[in-house]
Amino acid sequence: MERILIKVKKPGGNHDNASAESIGRRRGSSIGSPVSRxxxxxxxxxxxxxxxxxxxxxxxxxxxxxxxxxxxxxxITEGQVHExxxxxxxxxxxxxxVGSISRSANKTTKVLGALGxxxxxxxxxxxxxxxAKTFNHIFSFMETSFAKHSRTKEAKMALDIHNMRYxxxxxPDGMRFASSNYDPLxxxxxxxxxxxxxxxxxxxxxxxxxxxxxxxKDESGYVLKPTELRDIQVRPFDSAIAEGKKERSVVSFRIxxxxxxxxxxxxxLAASKSMDPYVEVQVFHANDKRDKKEAGSTLVHDHDTxxxxxxxxxxxxxFNPAFSGGQFRFKVTTKHPELIxxxxxxxxxxxxxxxxxxxxxxxxxxxxxxxxxxxGYRTLPLLNHGGDQYLFSTLFCKxxxxxxxxxxxxxxxxxxxxxxxxxxxxxxxxRASTSPRSTFETSSLEKVNVDGNS
Numbered sequence: 001m002e003r004i005l006i007k008v009k010k011p012g013g014n015h016d017n018a019s020a021e022s023i024g025r026r027r028g029s030s031i032g033s034p035v036s037r038x039x040x041x042x043x044x045x046x047x048x049x050x051x052x053x054x055x056x057x058x059x060x061x062x063x064x065x066x067x068x069x070x071x072x073x074x075x076i077t078e079g080q081v082h083e084x085x086x087x088x089x090x091x092x093x094x095x096x097x098v099g100s101i102s103r104s105a106n107k108t109t110k111v112l113g114a115l116g117x118x119x120x121x122x123x124x125x126x127x128x129x130x131x132a133k134t135f136n137h138i139f140s141f142m143e144t145s146f147a148k149h150s151r152t153k154e155a156k157m158a159l160d161i162h163n164m165r166y167x168x169x170x171x172p173d174g175m176r177f178a179s180s181n182y183d184p185l186x187x188x189x190x191x192x193x194x195x196x197x198x199x200x201x202x203x204x205x206x207x208x209x210x211x212x213x214x215x216x217k218d219e220s221g222y223v224l225k226p227t228e229l230r231d232i233q234v235r236p237f238d239s240a241i242a243e244g245k246k247e248r249s250v251v252s253f254r255i256x257x258x259x260x261x262x263x264x265x266x267x268x269l270a271a272s273k274s275m276d277p278y279v280e281v282q283v284f285h286a287n288d289k290r291d292k293k294e295a296g297s298t299l300v301h302d303h304d305t306x307x308x309x310x311x312x313x314x315x316x317x318x319f320n321p322a323f324s325g326g327q328f329r330f331k332v333t334t335k336h337p338e339l340i341x342x343x344x345x346x347x348x349x350x351x352x353x354x355x356x357x358x359x360x361x362x363x364x365x366x367x368x369x370x371x372x373x374x375x376g377y378r379t380l381p382l383l384n385h386g387g388d389q390y391l392f393s394t395l396f397c398k399x400x401x402x403x404x405x406x407x408x409x410x411x412x413x414x415x416x417x418x419x420x421x422x423x424x425x426x427x428x429x430x431r432a433s434t435s436p437r438s439t440f441e442t443s444s445l446e447k448v449n450v451d452g453n454s
Contacts, residue, residue, distance in 0.1 A: 008116035009108045010137075119167055127162050138167035138194075143182050146170050150190065163191030164230055171196040181205030184212070189286035189336055191229045202387040204343070207367040208284065210387070211341055215372030226338045245408040249337040252405075253370065255281055256398040257311050257326030258377075263318040263346060263393050264384070266363050275318030276349040279395065280362075283307040285332055286339040305331045313349045337404050340370040344380060344395055364393055373399050 113120075119138045122131040131137055139162075141149065150156050162168070170187045172180075181203050184195040197205055213221055227233075257279045265275060288307070309328040314321035332340060345362035349355060364382035380395040 008113055008119065008121060010113060010116070010120040010122050121169075127158050132162065132166070136167075138169055140169045140171065143170055143173050146187070156190070160191055160229075161232070163193070164232065167194070168192045169194035169196060172198055184208055185284060185286050185288070185339060185341075188212070188339060189229075191225065193225075202383075202385060204284075204367075206387070207343065207365065208341055211367040211369050211372075215369050226336055228336070246411050248333050248335055248407060248409055250331065250333050250405040250407055251337050251340060251370070251401075252329075252331045253399070253401040254327070254329050255342065255400075256328070257281065257323050257344070258396045258398060259320060259322040260346060261320055261392065261394045261396065263321075263364065263382075264390055265318060266348070269348070274316040276313050276315050277318055277321050277346055277363075278313045278349060278355065279311045279323065279326065280345040280347055281309050281328055282343050282345070283330055283332060284341045284343065285334045286336040287334040304333055305329060307332070310355060313355070333407075333409075338371055341367060342370055342373070343367040344382075344397075346382065346395070364390065366395065370401065373401070375399050375401055 116136075118136060120134070120136050121140055122134070122137045124139045124141070125131060132139075150159055159168075168191070170192050172182060176198065179198040179201045181197045181201060182205060184197065184205055185208065187195045195209065197209055199206060213223055224230075260277065260279065263275065263277055269275070284307075307330070311323040311326040314323065334340065344366045346364040347355075347362050362385075364384060366380050366382055368380070377396070377398050380397060382390050382393040382395060384390060
């Protein structure tokens with residue numbers, strides 16, 4: 001059963017009183033207002049229809065609302081609407097009336113807003129503000145705003161501590177015109193509970209999100225964060241850690257792609273071409289630095305294996321291809337071993353035996369969280385480009401996961417922060433990025449801003 005966690009905005013405390021007072025003041029000031037009223041239509045020129053019943057919302061207030069100052073009243077919602085253009089020269093607009101306009105800007109209905117007892121959205125004024133201490137508050141950040149608030153080491157620490165006790169939501173940037181998605185692993189590793197995505201696009205971001213929440217023992221839709229993201233870890237004194245070494249987890253596992261069954265032929269594949277499939281296995285984790293451009297910004301692990309492997313191409317067999325060279329061994333060093341994901345992609349060779357170099361050309365995919373995969377021989381389902389499961393297309397694999405090892409690694413040397421220089425250079429030379437990347441697989445800018453010096 002699918003469940004959705006809903007966030008609502010916190011309603012204003014004196015919304016009703018402020019509205020009533022502002023209406024009263026508005027009527028009083030309209031008496032002495034020098035603004036000329038529009039001519040009142042004669043009774044003979046206006047005849048309300050008797051066949052159409054009058055709306056109960058409009059019947060509650062039969063008086064006409066006149067333009068006063070720089071505002072007017074919506075007769076349906078009884079709320080004040082700001083006028084973009086006004087020729088008023090009234091001097092009766094006091095500071096109190098301006099304040100009433102700002103207070104009535106909250107569109108949240110008080111009765112419905114009171115139902116949001118679990119997540120009450122409040123505006124961000126800093127992690128030390130009184131609103132940041134309420135038990136059920138939730139901050140919402142656009143992905144670019146989140147990167148701005150997590151550039152320095154101190155800002156990251158404050159953000160991590162906040163997310164250990166309170167809620168946070170991140171949503172895609174408004175400049176993603178193609179409805180692409182960001183990498184949710186960037187925000188999950190920072191303790192963000194709600195990573196909102198463009199669900200109309202079944203790209204890698206949506207696939208990771210499905211793998212994150214569809215697994216588990218109870219399949220309730222809720223996933224408990226790792227221990228290091230819920231509580232501050234207090235460890236006994238260790239001389240190695242005191243000297244600057246970093247503790248990381250080494251996860252080793254093996255995936256054997258044995259065969260595939262009844263692969264669907266793409267509709268856009270020419271009838272004269274045969275199906276020459278191969279399987280690509282790729283690993284994603286929270287400390288993935290493949291797109292990092294800054295040298296010395298992260299720990300270097302020479303013993304880690306590549307995170308992407310491909311089987312051989314099987315010529316002219318999309319019904320039951322068997323792979324003899326599909327034995328892949330992975331070794332990943334990460335701070336969050338629970339945030340490791342594996343994606344299987346079935347692709348077709350371009351010219352018989354050569355691999356397809358185009359990204360996103362998979363005819364079927366499946367993504368799973370490594371922790372949720374059962375070991376041994378397993379049959380994995382396959383999904384199409386829209387996220388719908390094929391009825392008969394499957395993959396037959398063998399999965400083996402070793403015990404997790406904990407090791408200490410030398411911390412990288414401190415590097416000079418070049419973020420200010422880069423921002424200055426972008427403004428001077430006009431090379432600043434104006435929109436997010438089309439796919440988050442190449443969004444190295446996000447990882448540099450959020451994950452630097454981690």
